[in-house]
Amino acid sequence: MIDPPGDRRPPLTPQLALRVAVAGSVALALFAVIFFRLWFLQVLSGTQYVNAAKVNRVRDIAINAPRGDILDRNGAVLVDSTKELAVQIVPAELPVPVNTDDVLKVPRRDAIVYNRLAGVVGMPTRRTRCPVPMPPPSCTTTQCPKSTVTRLSAIGCQVAQQVARLPYADVTVKSPVSRAVQFYLAERQLAFPGVAVQQIYVTGYPQHTLAAQALGTVGPISPGELHARAYRGATRNSIVGQTGLEAEYDAFLRGTPGIQKVQVNADGQPTGSLSTTAPVSGHDLQLSLDAALQRVGQRSLAESISQNDGAGGAFVAMNPTDGEVYGMGSEPSFDPSIFTKPLSDAAYAKLNSAAAGQPVVNRAIQGAGPTGSTFKPITATAALQSGDWTTTDTYDDTGQFCVGTGAAGQCRHNAGHAVDGVLALPDAIRVSSDDFFYNLGAKLNVDPTAHPTGGPLQQWARAFGIGRATGIDLPGGLTGTLPTPRWRQSRNRLEQECDDATGPFKGKPKHPPGGCGIADGTNRPWSIGDNISLAVGQGDVQVSPLQLAVAYAALANGGTIVRPHLGLSVQDQDGTVLQRIDPPPSRHISIDPLYLDTIREGLREATSQAGGTSYDVMGKFHQQVYGKTGTAQYFSAQDAETDYAWYACFVPATATSKPIVVVVWVEKGGFGDVGAAPVARQILSQWFYGKPGPYVAGSSTSL
Amino acid sequence: MSTSTPIQALDETTVPQKRSLPVFDPLLLLAALGLAACSVVTLRAAAGRSLAERQGFYALVGVIVALAIGRIDYSRLREFKLGFYAVMVALNLIVYGMPPIQAAHRWIPLPFLEFQSSEFGKILVIxxxxxxxxxxxxxxHERRTTARIMLLALVAALLVIPQPDLGTGMVYVAxxxxxxxxxxxxxxxxAGLAALFAVAVAIVLAGAPALGVHVVKGYQVQRLTAFLHPGHAGQSGYQLQQSxxxxxxxxxxxxGANASQTKLNFLPVKSTDFVFASVGETFGFAGAAVVxxxxxxxxxxALRILxxxxxxxxTLIAGGILAMLMFxxxxxxxxxxxxxxxxxVPLPLMSYGGSSVIVTFISIGLLESIYIQGVTAQSGKGRPLLS
Incomplete structure (x- = not known):
């Protein structure tokens, strides 16, 4: 074969040799660069990249620990943690993964899955109102509302709400579900992308409404709580105590979440489990609460409320010596298990509504009002200790007590215009003579300018814990109010500011003078009337049932202000006590034993002698009960005058090996002997005899 | 060999010697087969058996094609230059009428192969x-020659760049x-060409976008510049980082088997463009050094055969193939x-893909043809062998 002439060439011209050399050098240089770079990446910094690869593929998934149980003093289970099957949506595995920035839009392909699932688990597919806790996506200012209301199906709404609150976490759609549902969904995985059936721990309440407010509720942790000290160690999908004991002892009950190290691929899908650190379940909490006493108390209280057409009520039963709370009930009650599932807004509103009696409010610590005559022993202590009265002094109760003269004078009289005659202190307590204590109130009044914090009455009331925190192991307790000249001044100032729309009321509408109703009229100074009212537990004084129980415990134990507590011990799963809960008393008040005996004599006679205010209820009870009725007159706009029934009593350690103090309060329950004392009697009967006995309604109309 | 010329007489005298001469360049074939084997081993580890088997099949087809091409005298192909160019143009236009795969018009679907026109275009352009x-x-020495040749290369490149296949377009220019x-x-x-090229790049990447004309797509610019600032260039920066x-x-x-980046798909396109990263993670510096x-x-x-x-x-075919392989x-x-x-751009013989593997083996075949023809001519002319 002959090459065309133009193509013939010598094999290697110097020119070509040069160019080949250039090309070869370039190749050599580039190979050198690549080798050096590879050496750097793989040999010199290899370890760093090995770690980077590990970070890439390993995700930590928190496994919630089962919460510890809450037991009563005898070991009965009040709250436990049960396993159940839950249908969950895994937002990242839906046909269209949920966009965490815009959860309000439900992609069509996801909606198909939701509707298909709704059919399986029996949930409505109709679109209804759905508030989602995120600002509307269209809103770009800082003044955006915190939540957006849209219309979504039940499942779509749950996914939107929970993803808005907790992106990436699995959304529990329904629990519990049956095994049948689990198998049905497992067999049709392709038709239900993003749907999983998993075992979850659910807080259970085998005793339902028993001590619901004290036990409290649990719920998913909120972003704010995640950084709170109290919830240290919680993870983004932790279930934490929200109220009551569950919140107070959350650190013990919560346990330590486990960590599952999961290998994921580039799409974030798990490809295998690398290691699992098992969750450590929470410790158990044993309470001083006696479930049987609690049940009797709640049932009896409910009966009183229904018999007397009351609005609600509370009771506290406590050991007067060490502050162990045997029972703490508030009616109406609720079943806390509703908080373990997504709760509709309407249901939540109902739990807090006045019409439904605000079941979530723990009236024993969060309800406070004037105590009525149950305050009288405190007044008596103040009068005796201050020397304004002696154990032998008497007062002639003519049925009317007047202070001042002329136009400034005012007269008050006993309930039912009773005329009690000449009374010593024990007699006055027995019959609950108002005039007697009006007189003491007047005697104990001091010059408000010289003593802005009040006289002996305020000092002793404060010593008994009126207007002060009890220190109980429950969040949210009220401190109440102890009226003093200074307190009245501050109310007057507030009234003024409210009327003028200044200070904290700036920007709010103005009111006519005294129109806000914060103070009694405008700028009314402290008067002797204030002290007289306080002496009989009426007027502005605000006391919670627990505060009153602490005060009566001091009368029972001789002056020790105990620190009430529901927690008894923290235990591990085997029942080994890890920590005892035995708080020392708050303080000790020094009361002359003779005075204490005098007051106790009155309290004993009130229950045991004919004419005593609670004789008809307690007279036949075979224990040394010291008790005082109270009927607080409460004025409100709707009801001209309503009576709140109180009863406070104790059986001291000197009379029994099982001392107890019981306080019962029934809102709009009428007279103390009628509305409250019968409940106390049943509680005492349960405590001493193991059975509630009959419901004995009293008939005394003393305040 | 029908004509009777003195050359034929020379041929006759060398016939006994010719049988003892190597019929192909064993080192070249060894390198190509070694890379094909490395590819199959890597794909087996990174992407599974089926992909590795298909790659092995393509390599087998490629070796047969290479040996067959080695047997023919490449010099005859010169007369078809116009035809080659026309076929190249036609193939690269046909793909625009084909159904897109991932929004790209690069392939002609064939029963056993997604035929990638731009890959075959490389050989045709060479x-x-x-x-x-x-x-x-x-x-x-004339500038016109340089201009015309570069124009032919640029036209070819402009045909493939919008497919979009910027990498192959750049191979054509190279x-x-x-x-x-x-x-x-x-x-x-x-040097003038280099200067022009630099200006063109500047215009395409910086000048034209400023005037609102986007010659290359935004993601292409991003990919081209990602290595200058890793971690800050979106998807491309991510790919670079994972690699x-x-x-x-x-x-x-x-x-080895614990190569999580590769196995869990953190490494993008682990069997094609980033196959070298698969080698690097699975077999380490040692494996990468072998490759x-x-x-x-x-x-x-390739340089030696040139x-x-x-x-x-x-020489020029070998030069073109060298450019393709090196680039x-x-x-x-x-x-x-x-x-x-x-x-x-695929890594020759390593990246998964029938078109790329077969085209590379065709170019190996052409190099073998040049080698065999060269050796034959050398020995025929009585000149000493150079290697």
Missing amino acids: LALAGFVVDRSRKL IGITVLFFAGTSFRQL QIAIGAGQKTGQ LSLYALLIWR TMSKNLFG QTFVNVGMTIGIAPITG
Whole structure:
């Protein structure tokens, strides 16, 4: 074969040799660069990249620990943690993964899955109102509302709400579900992308409404709580105590979440489990609460409320010596298990509504009002200790007590215009003579300018814990109010500011003078009337049932202000006590034993002698009960005058090996002997005899 | 061999010797087969058996094609230069009428292969440009020659860039420049070309977008510049980062079955463009060094064969193939280790893909043909062998 002439060439011209050399050098240089770079990446910094690869593929998934149980003093289970099957949506595995920035839009392909699932688990597919806790996506200012209301199906709404609150976490759609549902969904995985059936721990309440407010509720942790000290160690999908004991002892009950190290691929899908650190379940909490006493108390209280057409009520039963709370009930009650599932807004509103009696409010610590005559022993202590009265002094109760003269004078009289005659202190307590204590109130009044914090009455009331925190192991307790000249001044100032729309009321509408109703009229100074009212537990004084129980415990134990507590011990799963809960008393008040005996004599006679205010209820009870009725007159706009029934009593350690103090309060329950004392009697009967006995309604109309 | 000439007489005298001569370049074939084997092993580990088996099948087809091409005299192909160019143009236009795969028009679906026109276009461009240059070999000093050859290369590149296949377009341009380089175009003109190229790049990447004309797509610009600021260029920065993590995690001897970057798909396109990162993570520095050594062998043999060609046409074909192999190897490997822009050029013989493997073997076949023809001509003319 002959090459065309133009193509013939010598094999290697110097020119070509040069160019080949250039090309070869370039190749050599580039190979050198690549080798050096590879050496750097793989040999010199290899370890760093090995770690980077590990970070890439390993995700930590928190496994919630089962919460510890809450037991009563005898070991009965009040709250436990049960396993159940839950249908969950895994937002990242839906046909269209949920966009965490815009959860309000439900992609069509996801909606198909939701509707298909709704059919399986029996949930409505109709679109209804759905508030989602995120600002509307269209809103770009800082003044955006915190939540957006849209219309979504039940499942779509749950996914939107929970993803808005907790992106990436699995959304529990329904629990519990049956095994049948689990198998049905497992067999049709392709038709239900993003749907999983998993075992979850659910807080259970085998005793339902028993001590619901004290036990409290649990719920998913909120972003704010995640950084709170109290919830240290919680993870983004932790279930934490929200109220009551569950919140107070959350650190013990919560346990330590486990960590599952999961290998994921580039799409974030798990490809295998690398290691699992098992969750450590929470410790158990044993309470001083006696479930049987609690049940009797709640049932009896409910009966009183229904018999007397009351609005609600509370009771506290406590050991007067060490502050162990045997029972703490508030009616109406609720079943806390509703908080373990997504709760509709309407249901939540109902739990807090006045019409439904605000079941979530723990009236024993969060309800406070004037105590009525149950305050009288405190007044008596103040009068005796201050020397304004002696154990032998008497007062002639003519049925009317007047202070001042002329136009400034005012007269008050006993309930039912009773005329009690000449009374010593024990007699006055027995019959609950108002005039007697009006007189003491007047005697104990001091010059408000010289003593802005009040006289002996305020000092002793404060010593008994009126207007002060009890220190109980429950969040949210009220401190109440102890009226003093200074307190009245501050109310007057507030009234003024409210009327003028200044200070904290700036920007709010103005009111006519005294129109806000914060103070009694405008700028009314402290008067002797204030002290007289306080002496009989009426007027502005605000006391919670627990505060009153602490005060009566001091009368029972001789002056020790105990620190009430529901927690008894923290235990591990085997029942080994890890920590005892035995708080020392708050303080000790020094009361002359003779005075204490005098007051106790009155309290004993009130229950045991004919004419005593609670004789008809307690007279036949075979224990040394010291008790005082109270009927607080409460004025409100709707009801001209309503009576709140109180009863406070104790059986001291000197009379029994099982001392107890019981306080019962029934809102709009009428007279103390009628509305409250019968409940106390049943509680005492349960405590001493193991059975509630009959419901004995009293008939005394003393305040 | 029908004509009776003295040359034929010479041939007759060398017939007994010819049988003892090597029929092909064993080192070249060894390098190519070694790389194909490395590819199958890597794909087996990174992407599973079926992909590895298909790659093995393509390599087998490629070897047969290469041996067959080695048997024919490449010199005859010169007369078809116009036809090659026309076929190249036609193939690269047909794909625009084909159904897109991932929004790209690069393939013609065939029963056993997604036929990638731009890959086959490389060989056609090499043959056509070599032919055109040989035709004008006496006018190489003229600027017009340089301009025409570059124009032919650029037209071809502009056909494939919108497919979109920027990487292959750049290979076409590299082929054009290299063919001119080995043809003997003056360094001055080559320097001029380089300057023009620099200006063009500046206009495409910076100038035109400023005027609102986007010659290359935004993501292409991003990919080209990602290696300059890793971690800040969106998807491309992510790819680069994952690739470097994979290679670095391989360390000296590789992660083997625990190569998580590769196995869990953190490494993007692990069997094609980023196959070298799969090698790096799975077999470590040792494995990467073996692969790079095989490329060094391949490139050395291509350069050697270039010098052994019996004619200019062979030299230029070898030059074009050398350009293709070097460009793809260095740009692809450089991309995976973060020192070169991300361009979608496959790593010759290593990246999964029938078109690329077969085209590379065709070019190996052409090199073998040049070698065999060169050796035959040398021995026929009684000149000493050069290697």
